[in-house]
Amino acid sequence: MVFVAIDVETANADMSSICQIGLALFRKGQLVEEWKTYIDPEDYFDEINVSIHGIDEETVKGAPVISDVSREIYRFLDDHVSVCHTHFDRVAVQQAFDKYKLRYPRCRWLDSARVARRTWEDFAQCGYGLGNICAFLGYDFTHHDALEDAKAAAYILNAAIEKTGLDIEGWLSRIKQPIGAGSEHAIKRDGNPEGPLYGEVLVFTGTLEIPRREAADIADRIGCYVDPGVTKKTTILVVGDQDVKKLSGHEKSSKHRKAEDLISKGQSIRILRETDFRKLAQLAD
Numbered sequence: 078m079v080f081v082a083i084d085v086e087t088a089n090a091d092m093s094s095i096c097q098i099g100l101a102l103f104r105k106g107q108l109v110e111e112w113k114t115y116i117d118p119e120d121y122f123d124e125i126n127v128s129i130h131g132i133d134e135e136t137v138k139g140a141p142v143i144s145d146v147s148r149e150i151y152r153f154l155d156d157h158v159s160v161c162h163t164h165f166d167r168v169a170v171q172q173a174f175d176k177y178k179l180r181y182p183r184c185r186w187l188d189s190a191r192v193a194r195r196t197w198e199d200f201a202q203c204g205y206g207l208g209n210i211c212a213f214l215g216y217d218f219t220h221h222d223a224l225e226d227a228k229a230a231a232y233i234l235n236a237a238i239e240k241t242g243l244d245i246e247g248w249l250s251r252i253k254q255p256i257g258a259g260s261e262h263a264i265k266r267d268g269n270p271e272g273p274l275y276g277e278v279l280v281f282t283g284t285l286e287i288p289r290r291e292a293a294d295i296a297d298r299i300g301c302y303v304d305p306g307v308t309k310k311t312t313i314l315v316v317g318d319q320d321v322k323k324l325s326g327h328e329k330s331s332k333h334r335k336a337e338d339l340i341s342k343g344q345s346i347r348i349l350r351e352t353d354f355r356k357l358a359q360l361a362d
Contacts, residue, residue: 078103078104078105078106078238078244078245079102079103079104079157079158080102080103080157080158080159080160080187080231080234080245081100081101081102081103081153081154081157081158081159081160081184082100082101082103082159082160082161082189082227082228082230082231082234083098083099083100083101083153083154083159083160083161083166083170083227083230084098084099084161084162084166084223084224084225084226084227084230085097085098085099085165085166085169085170085223086098086126086129086130086132086221086223087118087126087169088118088120088121088122088123088126088132089118089120089121089122089123089126090123090126091120091172092165092168092169092172092173093118093120093169093172093173093175093176094118094120094173095116095118095143095169095170095173096115096116096117096118096122096130096132096136096137097113097114097115097116097130097132097222097223098113098114098116098146098150098223099111099112099113099222099223099224099225099226099227099228100112100113100150100153100154100224100227101224101227101228101231102153102157103231103235106235106238108228108231110153111224111227111228112149112153112224113222113223113224114140114141114146114149115132115136115137115140116137116140116141116142116143116146117137117138117139117140117141117142118137118142118143119142122134129221130221130222131221142177143173143174143176143177143179144177144179147174147177147179150170150182151180151182154182154183154184155182155183155184156183156184157184157185158184158185158186158187158245158249159182159184159185159186159187160186160187160188160189160230160231160234161186161187161188161189161227161230162188162189162190162207162226162229162230162233163188163190164186164188167186167188170182185249187234187245187248187249187252188252189230189231189233189234189237190205190206190207191252192233192234192237192248192251192252193205193210193233193237194256195237195251195252195254195256196236196237196240196241197210197213197240199213200213201256207220207226207229207230207233208220210233211229211232211233214232214233214236216229216232216233218232234248238330238331239331240331242282242283242330242331242332242333243283243284243330244283244284244330246284247283247284247317250284254288264281264289264290264292264293264303264305265293265303265304265305266293266294266296266297266301266302266303267297267302268296268297268300268301268302268303269297269298269299269300270300271300272297272298272299272300272301272361273299273300273361274299274300274301274361275300275301276300276302277300277301277302277312277313278301278302278304278308278310278311278312278313279296279301279302279303279304279311279312279313279314279315280303280304280305280306280307280311280313280314280315280332280336281293281303281314281315282307282314282315282316282317282330282332282333283316283317283330283333283351284317285315285317285351286317286318286351287351287355292315292351292354295354295355295358296315296354296358298358299357299358299361301313306332307332307335307336307339307346309339309344311336311339311344311346312345312346312347313346313347313348313349313354314332314333314336314346314347314348314349315349315350315351315354316330316333316348316349316350316351317350317351318350318351318352333348336348
């Protein structure tokens with residue numbers, strides 16, 4: 078699981094006026110490389126912007142323009158998932174690269190604000206600024222420094238991955254769905270008492286081919302109690318097909334790892350691929 082977190086600061090209301098950029102490369106949830114530089118935006122500095130980030134004309138004197146560091150930016154962003162908090166940084170990069178007629182980085186973008194809104198109910202509708210969420214998570218950082226903000230966005234994403242069990246690919250899909258879709262309260266079911274698997278306690282994890290709500294309805298129909306998290310009562314864990322193929326350790330979701338830990342301690346939990354679960358449900362009907 079590799080992604081790059083990015084943040085920029087701008088000199089004025091023109092989003093192409095990038096005056097600082099920070100990039101942080103993460104692998105398996107761990108920071109492995111970081112890079113930060115001031116940028117000469119070749120533009121004026123608005124006093125409002127300066128009051129926010131403290132960067133002014135004197136700060137960027139002698140700094141490179143964006144085209145001078147484009148190769149370094151490509152090295153980080155090309156062929157990676159690029160994470161930023163809200164679309165501001167994505168648009169700023171695009172505008173700045175257009176300004177200098179540079180090739181746009183080849184990357185897929187993931188907005189950590191949209192991730193947070195789908196992970197923590199407290200931020201579903203408001204208050205999902207970088208500072209608020211990091212305060213909620215207990216993560217201390219220096220706000221409005223580009224590298225610090227980039228690493229804060231990465232921290233939010235890693236925390237969401239740990240909480241939900243969704244990996245990067247799962248989140249790229251999840252942010253396209255409504256905020257309430259797939260939330261924990263939406264996937265809890267009591268189980269049809271007439272179903273052939275009544276008494277089983279089932280948990281979903283990973284990226285599924287069908288919406289979680291639909292998968293939960295199938296499980297409910299055949300009698301399974303659907304629980305949002307793995308506990309000592311869990312008897313079945315359904316894992317997205319792609320997730321089953323992943324390597325051991327932290328490539329697996331937190332739910333998957335917890336289930337394996339409980340199995341090692343003697344709990345009887347059957348781990349199924351989504352494909353096998355759906356076939357099981359088909360034969361049980």
